[in-house]
Amino acid sequence: METRGQRFRHSLVTVWTLAVLVFLYLPTICITLASLTASRYFQFPINKWGLDWWQKTFSSIEIRQLLSTSITIALCVTAIAVTIAFFGALAFARYEWKGRSIYQKLILLPIFFPQSVLGLALLLWFNTLGFSLSWQTAVFAHLVWIIPVVTLVISIQVYSFDPALEEAAFDLGATRWQVLKEVTLPVLFPGLFSGALFAFLLSWGNFPLSLFTTGADTTVPEYLYAKMVAGYTPGVPVLGTVSTVGAAILLIGGYGAILAMRRAKAVE
Amino acid sequence: MAEASPILSLKSVRKMFGAHAAVDSIDLDIAEGEFFTIVGPSGSGKTTMLRMLAGMDTPTSGDILLRGERINDLPANKRPTCMVFQSLALFPHRTVGQNIEFPLKIRGEVPESRKARALQLMDLLRLPQSYYAKNVLKCSGGERQRVALARALAYDPQILFFDEPLSAIDYKLRKTLEKELKDIHRETKKTFVYITHSLEEAMVMSDRIGVMRAGKLVQVGTPHQIYSAPNTRFVSEFVGDVNVLPVSLDTDGRLHSRLTGARLKPPPVPEGFSEGHLVIRPEFLRFLAKAADADNAVSGRLYNEYVLGSRIQYQVRVGEGVFAVEKLRQQAFTGKLDDDVIIGWDAKDAILVTD
């Protein structure tokens, strides 16, 4: 195409994209800066740097409890969501069946739904059923939103799955179970892995659903919110930084692993 | 043919991708009203070449002249040329009529004249008028082909480019469309530049053919020249089955074939030839009663036969080598498999190539 105009347009797009990235990471940078101050209140420029608050935060039993609650919830959500969503994705993208088109749209509804309202609806529902609220009810609440998301993530992989592979395995004498174990699962593994990553991280970062459904248990985002609204300590930015960096490492590590797997397969 | 005043000229046109020359110093003149086809295997640079001609890429060096005017940097939307894409690139959100009218709408023509022109073109391409409001996605492969061509013609280009538009179509329909395209060419008297990987397709339609290999034009000529006088082994092997014997020229003026051990009477030998290939098309080979019945003869064993519609092809194994011999069905060979046979050809029917 017109090369000069195109080059100009492309540099505009590049500059704009970088600006948006800066916009996206600016608050994270601020949080990290705030966690590195030695004084009780945040003030910029920072006059006394220090890691005191990191130490204080991690030696706090309360915070260890928070982290363990958040991780437990996220792990449970991951395991359940991936299992259910695997079959959900097969129904979404692998098979042609009568109710598929309606099913595909129904699955989207929880995603296209205000989460705070969903949290309250679940609160009311648990109350009706007579469940007392705890981290277990929070797992259930997270799943309502996360299962559909993970189903979509896995579906994208399932779409590129050639059903003839399964048929070939059947034809070569494999049982239903062997086909699943030897063909379907290994081929779809990258999708399942992405799905698990999404499930874990979305649960880890979720606030609106946790807020109304954890009862006496508290997750990291809930704690942070409570402290933000009342009783700021530099422990807030410390935990915030940990959350962000943790998510980044998990995500980059996860995608690195997928790329490495793909490369290893290509070498074979 | 191309001498008079070419509509399109390429002067040492070159396109580099990094250190790799996708198109390498090509000189070419295309005459007004000509149906010119560029043939080459995938990766030979023919698509890159066409994209430069159409204005979607710019050459790294060299010039492209349209009626003598340099158009290197003229973008596609300003060039009086138009392309029919491999995928056809029909606008899926538009009807047949809207697709055809697109260039007219862009040009700001009023709806009435647009529609009139579209219907006229649909007539020319034998698309029923009722298709005007039909969704393009609901059209069959052949219909889409015609819509794409109508849309390009609506632009009223001086040159029409074709990027393998028939490659995804099944054999029978392709054969019909090839002929249709040639008829349209006759009807519209426009210059057509076509690229394909099938020399067979090129032969049917073209006035002239250019064979491309690794970014270079290996041979340019009429279909007849390309078929009967290929200048390289590469070109000779490009159409149909062909027998290629590695040979060297002996001091006594005869050819020595390493594969069969035979000593052969050569066709006219190019100057400076010492080693190369002897090319014989299967239809020039005959089964002989005795070796003396042709200039050259080899004996072998009839291994298999294949029915190719109007012709029958025989595979004859001679020493380490394999020969393909073709006969018309009416003149089918009566021998049985595993029979010992003698096959031969006259020196004038073979071609010597160096490459």
Add this chain to the structure above:
Amino acid sequence: MRLSQGGKSAIPVVLFLIVGFAAPLLAVIWFSFMPPRSFSFGGAPTLENYATIFQGTNYISFLWSLSLAVTAVALLALVCYPVAYGLVRVFGKWAMLLTLLFTIPLFVSENIRLYGWVLFLIKNGVLLGTLKSMFGLQLESILFSLPAIILGMVYVYLPFMLFPMTLGISMVPNETRDAAFDLGASRWQVFKEVELPLSMPGVVIGFLLTFVLAIGAIAEAKVLGGQRVIPITHDIEIAFTYSQNWPLGAALSVLLMLVVGVLVLLALRRFDLDTFLGRR
């Protein structure tokens, strides 16, 4: 009745969503017809809660939520389109890395990220502190104002607009754009006649997703707006918590669900998810 393979695979998800999504929503709807301040399903159905809402001032919160959402969506469309375009057409091998960078914030609780803005914008914070110490400028903070809320929304929901848009733009085949260009269309005409209509499915999904999220937003107004503006979700939360009037909260939720539901169903009605996600 014998179920097909696909139907069988769908069972776990469908069952879960019936219990975890449909049933709670039905419970909310039912509850909205209960007498005010009741906590059980036993009461005689009444329209009293809805009457209260229509006579009261909740409509102000509704309008706030709506206008905030519309503003956020419009701004997001402008911010994201060039980036999405770049990810598909300009950045080449860098697109993967950039996509990853745009994804990471998605997994950090929005509270934390919004709080980062508080630290940036607050008096003596990163922005004003820097301006003051380096240039001696004393400026008012925009924190706890309407612009701050909108900034927060644009910020939090950016990936939800960006990714569907990217998917949408990547659905426009290169040859189709080239063809329009070759047929004489200018850069702008190619965009208007071909790129935009063909990327529409992605753009619509992005609009829808961000609108729904934005209309249900609560944290932005609390953290960045300092309760300057009360969105409808806040009213709902108050009804459920401080004022302990669950039926009223339920009725407000039902109205919000109606707005969202009608919009989503309208937009998704003629939508082919197979072509969008699977590119078949």
